[in-house]
Amino acid sequence: MSRSRIPELAKRIKKDPDDSFSKFALALELLKISEIPKARTLFEDIVRKDPEYVGVYYHLAALYVESGENNKAINTYKEGIKVAGAKGDQHALSELRSAFMNLQLETDD
Structure with missing residues (x-):
């Protein structure tokens, strides 16, 4: 996945806020570009909701x-x-x- 996948994944999550797979994939992409706090927030959200x-x-x-x-x-x-x-x-x-x-x-x- 390249950085260009981030907007696509964010769009999917906006459409379906309970999509744990897309949240997880987005968090992994964010880690690759050192967006640690954003990735952490997504991971914590998944643990809480799913x-x-x-x-x-x-x-x-x-x-x-x-x-x-x-x-x-x-x-x-x-x-x-x-x-x-x-x-x-x-x-x-x-x-x-x-x-x-x-x-x-x-x-x-």
């Missing part, structure tokens, strides 16, 4: 880690692990557990 959207937890927790909000990151990873487990999404579950353990090791130092 907590079953399992892909969002990994990315939101990573943003929390980057901004030094480790407790928020830990809670986000834990919630994502619960959601992925309940949905039977083994790939997401594995990624979330790995990132969670890495963060715990880093914060135990």
Whole structure:
């Protein structure tokens, strides 16, 4: 996706504010151009409105880690692990557990 996809995704969201897929895709595009606060807002909105959207937890927790909000990151990873487990999404579950353990090791130092 190129930067030109941002207006298209924004249009989709304007048309359907509950479109978690488009919000997620837009947030990833915003990350690529270092629009961290906007991406974070979209990720947080997805978690609030569509907590079953399992892909969002990994990315939101990573943003929390980057901004030094480790407790928020830990809670986000834990919630994502619960959601992925309940949905039977083994790939997401594995990624979330790995990132969670890495963060715990880093914060135990």
